[in-house]
Amino acid sequence: MEAQWLRIRRQKRVQTVTIVVLIAALVVWSAVQTKFHVLTVFGGLGEMGKLIVNDFLPPHPEALKGLIEPALDTIYMSVVGMVVGSLISAVLAFFAAATTTPHRIVLVLVRGFASVLRNIPGLIWALMLAFAYGIGTLVGTLAIIIYSVGSLVRAYAEILEEIDQSQLEAVKATGATFPQVLGQAVLPQFIPGFVAWSLYKLELNIRASTIVGMVGGGGLGFYIQNGLKLFHFRDVSMAIILMLVLIVVTEFFTNKIREKVI
Amino acid sequence: MAAILQVERLSKKYSDGTAALSDVSFELEPGEFAAVIGLSGAGKSTLLRCINRLVEPTGGDVSFGGVRSAKASAHEVRLLRRQMGMIFQGYNLIQRVSVLRNVLHGRLGYVGPVRGALGLFSKQDVEEAKSILKRLGLEQQTYKRADELSGGQQQRVGIARALCQRPKLILADEPIASLDPVTAKIIMDNLHRICREDGIACIVNLHQVEVAKTYATRIIGMRKGKMVFDGRPEDLTDRMISHIYGESPDKE
């Protein structure tokens, strides 16, 4: 568990960096598309620096007023995505874990299903959903739920498989029924991992909702995308700062909760 | 006195072909304190697990309180289990929950399935669990998490959980094998005293002959899945001991 957790934290670092780089790249790329001649940009980093200094800085604090709603949308998508995603995943994981599945075939099917969901990036889900439902937080939320389920089913199933069987056996030996064994012996062993993974997912969702938002999922991501289109670069920088604050604050609170539960 | 437990030609062959138990038969009377001795791999655990059906026997039958278990439904098996407490070498407490809750698990066979699953035990059950903890000298530990306790304390909680079932029989599978000699004595004293006081029959797997002789009213010797001795401790001769503990019963 400890080693696994360290690995996860490292993965998350990498993910954060990737996303920041990705956003930076998108921002620069959009700016380039709309404003500069391609050759001048490739001419040097100096030009890029100039672009950021001249057009993106300083951030526009007045933009905050208009940012409240998109920020709330982002939080909403992430939280709903986490809650709904983790509940669906917990049920599915039960069928996907070797120790609790009613049948081997069910296990393979559920794992396969989760794997498909997981291996299609959230961005693609958002694009497809935006095509079907149009633009909005519904699309963002659905994309996040789908992507969450993909990864959480596997994570939860692994927790269920690591459960100490001898503890279950002892409860079974008292004459307990299967639901009683689940409630009294499986659940206490499942909860810490469940909470840790769900909170971790919430942190990821805040990041992911920005990307998903850019292709039509609403929230801060959509705001950023729109701002770029309209050349409101200083509003965009403000939105990016707000997003970073949101990420840091979420991480702070989830860490606090994690310490309490584990 | 009528036997409360009858084991008739009980056999278990695991799916990999290991014949862990062959044709074991004996009867146990109320209040008997029987020790099962034998080398590791002799089939002691399999015997206990076949009695409460944690392991499905492949032959023979067990009857407990007049109910035969071979043809019992899942529901009937649970009714049998709730009258037999089990104590484990590794204590097997739910580590993350309180000592009190672990003891209350002994009531699961008696409460409704939903109340049990949610852990909603009656005030009466809680009072009983607390008084059992007190009896085992654990009242200071009542609200601690099970994993905060020492091994000896955890095993006493294990005894308390079994006791909370108000069992007629306790099955103890090497209850002291993970404990130091001083703690082991405390556990055996507690187990012995409680079975005495409450008239509970007990089958305890042990691998130390000395301990078995100290407490048991009856000794069963197992070797390679067969019962090779069944008698009073004073009848257990050195020759018999070396027969029981002769060559390794493990598969070559």
Ligand SMILES: Nc1ncnc2c1ncn2[C@@H]1O[C@H](COP(=O)(O)OP(=O)(O)O)[C@@H](O)[C@H]1O
């Ligand atoms: N689940 C199992 N599957 C296959 N073989 C088993 C299983 N459990 C025990 N055995 C084998 O059955 C024999 C008896 O084991 P056990 O009842 O645990 O003996 P003891 O408790 O006396 O050490 C051993 O040879 C052991 O390897």
Ligand SMILES: [Mg+2]
């Ligand atoms: Mg054993």
